[in-house]
Every structure is written in structure tokens, then in C-alpha cells.
Amino acid sequence: MSIEEQYDTYPYPARNPKDERKRLIQGSPSFPVEMDHYLFGGKRNWREPIRILVAGGGTGDALVQLAQVLTSAKRPYEITYVDLSVTAREIAEARIAERRLQNVTFHTGSLLDAPEYGMFDYIDCCGVLHHLPEPDKGFKALSEALAPQGGMGLMVYAPYGRNGVYPLQEGFNALSQGMSAKERLAFGKATLRNLPKAHPFKTNPVLVDHKKSDAGFYDLLLHSQDRPYTVSELAGALDRAGLQSAGFLPRALYQLDDLLPAGMDVPEGLSEIDRMAAAEKLRGTIKTHIVYAVHKGREDLKAIDPTDPWLVPHLKSGAGPQLAKMIERKGKILMDFQTESYEWKIPRECAPLLALIDGRTPLGVLRERVGLDEFVFRGQWRRVHDALEPWNELNYSKLYV
Ligand SMILES: C[S@@+](CC[C@H](N)C(=O)[O-])C[C@H]1O[C@@H](n2cnc3c(N)ncnc32)[C@H](O)[C@@H]1O
Known part of the structure; x- marks a missing residue:
């Protein structure tokens, strides 16, 4: 089953453009205030236009959030949306039209060609890189399309909070060769009902997507191309692409000292990533990593100083x-x-x-x-x-x- 066929049959996430009349879906990454905090030291001059790429934009959650928040704030922007799925794009286009938002260009294509669309001050890539046959090529393509002082907001799956998912994906995939996407969904749902209550997937309370929609069930349990990243693996992938983290969020989830017994110090000699990796293993419930990233060695990016009277x-x-x-x-x-x-x-x-x-x-x-x-x-x-x-x-x- 190709990725295009999956997302053309079950565009993700399931969205009805008419719902734009009643609510704005907000989330991380790619909320402009949050982008500013992590990528621009809280001091971006939003009167200057921002060029944004939404890579693998799906049905448009990040796209709509970015365009709506910047429009409401009366700030200049240009957004390029790219996705392999025509159906997902049609839904994203309809959502943007429903809100009468401007300055968005839609492309059906691969994020591997990101540099062909120009250089971007901000790149959103949420829930996509872990689905590429060779994710490193995706990280590299996005890095090449990122302006020197720009930043990106990424989300990739994490293994421990997804406990129970991967054996099911493997089992379902092995047994559903030759089925259409709809047949696979019916087969997956029926089989899940037969599995014991104590199955690690059924006892994992942080996984809920499969209960929300068919697209959610398919994306979580029937994906044919899905690899999770530990913190260390993600840091490695960023590094190979010439990037570095500007913040995992929420950072508190990765704080090792919060998990240790009172009075115990974090062992010396661990790098920041080692400490976060240990916290990820101990916590056990992190199911995605949301990370803001910049080019390695970006010198203008200073840590937030909460004593600065000009910060808003x-x-x-x-x-x-x-x-x-x-x-x-x-x-x-x-x-x-x-x-x-x-x-x-x-x-x-x-x-x-x-x-x-x-x-x-x-x-x-x-x-x-x-x-x-x-x-x-x-x-x-x-x-x-x-x-x-x-x-x-x-x-x-x-x-x-
Ligand atoms: C899980 S959905 C995420 C959609 C959206 N980013 C979100 O967070 O709601 C993954 C999307 O990535 C797209 N996709 C997968 N591989 C891609 C590629 N190489 N280039 C562009 N889009 C891709 C799929 O078509 C799908 O719409």
C-alpha cells in the first residue's frame, strides 16, 4: 500500500472544512508565539514578512493555524503547502477558503523537493518524517530549504509511549497484503476486538487516536511505513542534517531530576541529550517528540533571559x-x-x-x-x-x- 493511497483514502487528520466556522484548532509545533519563543528568542520583528513551508501538511491543521493567527495579528506572511496526497490537499484548500485566508500556495509533491520551493524562515513538518522510506533524506531536504537564521518545528513519533503499536502494525501488515485500504481497516478493527484485554496496546492509556476516527485508526495501527525516534536518535538525525535542537517541548517532561528520588543528584558526566534520553526511558509515556530546530551553530540564538524588561x-x-x-x-x-x-x-x-x-x-x-x-x-x-x-x-x- 503506497503512502499516497493511504492518505488519499484516509486523509489525516480527519477534518470537515465547515467546522472552520466554529473553532480554530491550535497545537504545537507552529503556534507563532511559541515559534518566536523557541526560535527567535521571543524577539522576532513580525512586521517583517515571514516565508513558511508546511511540509507534509495533510488536511491542514498547522497551515490553518499559521495563516489564521498571522492574519488576525495583521502580520505579513507567505505560506507554501506541500503534500503527496491530493485528497488531503483538497481538504486543506477548502479549510483555507472557508476562512477566506490569503497568501497560501498549494503543491502536490514531496518534501524531498523542498529546496525547489525556495528558502524559508520557518518550516513546519509535523508527523511526516518518520513515515519516509529514508527519513534522513527528508531531514536533509528541509535543512537545505531553511534560511540561515530560520527555524523549524518538527514532530516525530517516540517509541515508549507507543508501547503496543509496533507489533500490531507488523502483524496487520503481514496479514493484509493485497487488501485495499478499506479492507485493511475493517480487518484491523475486527482483529483488535479479538485481542486480549491485557494486550500492551489496549492497556496503554496515552494512545487515543484510533478511537477518534478511521483515519486515526489507520494512521496509528495500519501504517506500512512508520519508525519512532528516541531522543538520542532524533538528536542524531538532526545532527546528520546540519541541525540542532532549539527546544524539546514541554521541556519539563525530559527533566531527569524531577524523576529521581529526593536528594539524589543526576550522575555527573551525562550530556544534556543523555539526561533527556534517561528521562524518556524512565517516564515511559512520551509518544511524540515535538522539537524546534535550527542550523547548527546559529550564533544569534540566545537563551531567553526572564529578567529582560522588553520581553512580552x-x-x-x-x-x-x-x-x-x-x-x-x-x-x-x-x-x-x-x-x-x-x-x-x-x-x-x-x-x-x-x-x-x-x-x-x-x-x-x-x-x-x-x-x-x-x-x-x-x-x-x-x-x-x-x-x-x-x-x-x-x-x-x-x-x-
Ligand atoms: C500523519 S499525516 C500529518 C499531516 C499534518 N502534518 C498534521 O500534522 O496534521 C502525514 C502526511 O504526510 C504526507 N507525506 C508523507 N510523505 C510525504 C512526502 N515525502 N512529502 C510530502 N508529504 C508527505 C502524507 O500524505 C500525509 O498527509
Whole structure:
């Protein structure tokens, strides 16, 4: 079964263009504020046009998010969409038309030809590279199409959180040779029902795609070309393509010290990737890696400095006042992530700061509005930043300024 045939029969993810009238699907990678945070130090000048490639854009989630957010922010952009599947492209085109968005060019073709479309300031490639027969060629093609100061947002599958998937894919593939995509789906669904309740796939609570749609079932369990990446393997693939990570997210998932017993230090001599790789193995539930990447040695990219008064903070949930109330009442924030609930302690006196975050006001102005001197403000802001930023709940960007 060719990849084109799969995605022409079950364009992924399953989307109805009419739904664009009622909701915008938001996600990572490729939310402009988040791109700015990881790839441009929170300081991109969005009045300058941005050239974007959406590589393997499928039915258009990232494409629609990028075009809609930049249009609403009145920022100039040009987006090139490429996908092998004609059906997926038609759905993506219909979604863009439904929203009357402009400046998108559609191509049916392979991301291996990315450099032929020019150089891009940003490349989105979500859920595609692990499906290529030779993924390294995909990483390299995208790297060649990336402008020297540009960045990309990638998502690839990760092995441990997908526990149970790969033996099923192998079994289903071996037994369904010669079937059409529809016959394979019927066969896969019927067979899954016969498998024991204790099957590792059935007891894996982080896998849900197969319950959402036929396209989701097919993509998860019937794919004929799918290889997951550990953190170390992904770092290796980036390196071979001349790229390096600018942030895995949420970073907190990869923090080894959070998983070790109290008082135990991380063993010395481990590189950052070794520590993340150990955390991935211990945690066991990471099913995808979302990583922002840049060309190796990009010197202008500095780590975010949360004491910089010009940075403009954004809360992912957009719920500053709500979070502020929670802190006032409990001195902590509770957040659900996949199957877990996490608790972040934030001192009650930080609540007024959170209430004022609106995605437009720089830190220096926030400080003036709450009437704190610089030293006290820095201390309070550090607590907010350290609790929220590793979970990707807090980003910095001048998108709306
Ligand atoms: C799992 S879907 C992901 C779609 C979209 N990026 C998203 O995250 O919703 C994978 C998509 O990659 C496309 N694809 C696979 N190999 C490709 C290639 N070499 N060049 C371009 N598109 C490709 C498929 O047609 C399919 O639409």
C-alpha cells in the first residue's frame, strides 16, 4: 500500500472544512508565539514578512493555524503547502477558503523537493518524517530549504509511549497484503476486538487516536511505513542534517531530576541529550517528540533571559485572571497533561502579576503596573517563569506589539 493511497483514502487528520466556522484548532509545533519563543528568542520583528513551508501538511491543521493567527495579528506572511496526497490537499484548500485566508500556495509533491520551493524562515513538518522510506533524506531536504537564521518545528513519533503499536502494525501488515485500504481497516478493527484485554496496546492509556476516527485508526495501527525516534536518535538525525535542537517541548517532561528520588543528584558526566534520553526511558509515556530546530551553530540564538524588561509574556491557556485566582486561593496551579495531573507551587503574592499578562504588555510595564521595585519583581517573576515556562505554558513573543 503506497503512502499516497493511504492518505488519499484516509486523509489525516480527519477534518470537515465547515467546522472552520466554529473553532480554530491550535497545537504545537507552529503556534507563532511559541515559534518566536523557541526560535527567535521571543524577539522576532513580525512586521517583517515571514516565508513558511508546511511540509507534509495533510488536511491542514498547522497551515490553518499559521495563516489564521498571522492574519488576525495583521502580520505579513507567505505560506507554501506541500503534500503527496491530493485528497488531503483538497481538504486543506477548502479549510483555507472557508476562512477566506490569503497568501497560501498549494503543491502536490514531496518534501524531498523542498529546496525547489525556495528558502524559508520557518518550516513546519509535523508527523511526516518518520513515515519516509529514508527519513534522513527528508531531514536533509528541509535543512537545505531553511534560511540561515530560520527555524523549524518538527514532530516525530517516540517509541515508549507507543508501547503496543509496533507489533500490531507488523502483524496487520503481514496479514493484509493485497487488501485495499478499506479492507485493511475493517480487518484491523475486527482483529483488535479479538485481542486480549491485557494486550500492551489496549492497556496503554496515552494512545487515543484510533478511537477518534478511521483515519486515526489507520494512521496509528495500519501504517506500512512508520519508525519512532528516541531522543538520542532524533538528536542524531538532526545532527546528520546540519541541525540542532532549539527546544524539546514541554521541556519539563525530559527533566531527569524531577524523576529521581529526593536528594539524589543526576550522575555527573551525562550530556544534556543523555539526561533527556534517561528521562524518556524512565517516564515511559512520551509518544511524540515535538522539537524546534535550527542550523547548527546559529550564533544569534540566545537563551531567553526572564529578567529582560522588553520581553512580552504570553500564557498558553490565555487564562491569566483564572490562574491568578487559583494562586490566590491555593498558592498553586493544577494542570492536566495527558493522563497525569501536575501541581506547580507559586507564591500568592505573584497572583496580581499573572492577572495582568495579556500578550501585549512587556515585563517592564507589568512591573510598573503592579508597583514593585525591580529586585522584588525579578524574584516574583522568576517564580512564575520557572513554574510555567518548562511546561510550555508561558512563552515570550512580540507578535502583537
Ligand atoms: C500523519 S499525516 C500529518 C499531516 C499534518 N502534518 C498534521 O500534522 O496534521 C502525514 C502526511 O504526510 C504526507 N507525506 C508523507 N510523505 C510525504 C512526502 N515525502 N512529502 C510530502 N508529504 C508527505 C502524507 O500524505 C500525509 O498527509
